[in-house]
Amino acid sequence: MTVESSGGFRPVVTDPPPRRANEETRVREQLANERTLLAWARTAITFIALGFGVSRFDVFLRELRASNGHESGPSAAFSAAIGIVFVLAGMLTAAAGVIRYFHGRRQIEEATFEAPFWPYLVLTLLMCAVGLSLLLYLVVDVARS
Numbered sequence: 001m002t003v004e005s006s007g008g009f010r011p012v013v014t015d016p017p018p019r020r021a022n023e024e025t026r027v028r029e030q031l032a033n034e035r036t037l038l039a040w041a042r043t044a045i046t047f048i049a050l051g052f053g054v055s056r057f058d059v060f061l062r063e064l065r066a067s068n069g070h071e072s073g074p075s076a077a078f079s080a081a082i083g084i085v086f087v088l089a090g091m092l093t094a095a096a097g098v099i100r101y102f103h104g105r106r107q108i109e110e111a112t113f114e115a116p117f118w119p120y121l122v123l124t125l126l127m128c129a130v131g132l133s134l135l136l137y138l139v140v141d142v143a144r145s
Contacts, residue, residue: 036100036101040098041097078140082134103116
């Protein structure tokens with residue numbers, strides 16, 4: 001607030017010029033875009049951590065089978081391959097998230113934002129592929145047990 005004198009004894013109180021509504025909207029959209037990038041990053045980290053866990057889980061299963069006197073299940077190469085698929089899915093998810101972030105940022109600045117469908121299609125296909133690979137791993141493990 002600014003206090004100005006009107007020439008007499010009464011001061012005139014004026015408010016600062018209001019922020020443009022477009023500026024507030026742009027800031028809000030940029031922050032939402034950053035939150036979306038963080039969601040993509042969390043998903044990528046989850047894929048990568050799960051890939052590492054799957055590839056190391058085979059060691060646990062072999063030890064468990066050996067202690068129970070069962071023959072071995074699927075080879076370590078199979079679980080390592082599934083783990084690699086998960087890690088690659090995580091890396092692809094991270095890359096897609098960054099690409100989507102910069103694309104959205106440019107569109108927000110130019111006021112031409114249109115929500116793309118491809119990142120969600122890619123993520124859904126990745127999740128389906130990873131889910132199918134885990135299902136295949138479990139089927140093979142049960143069949144050999």
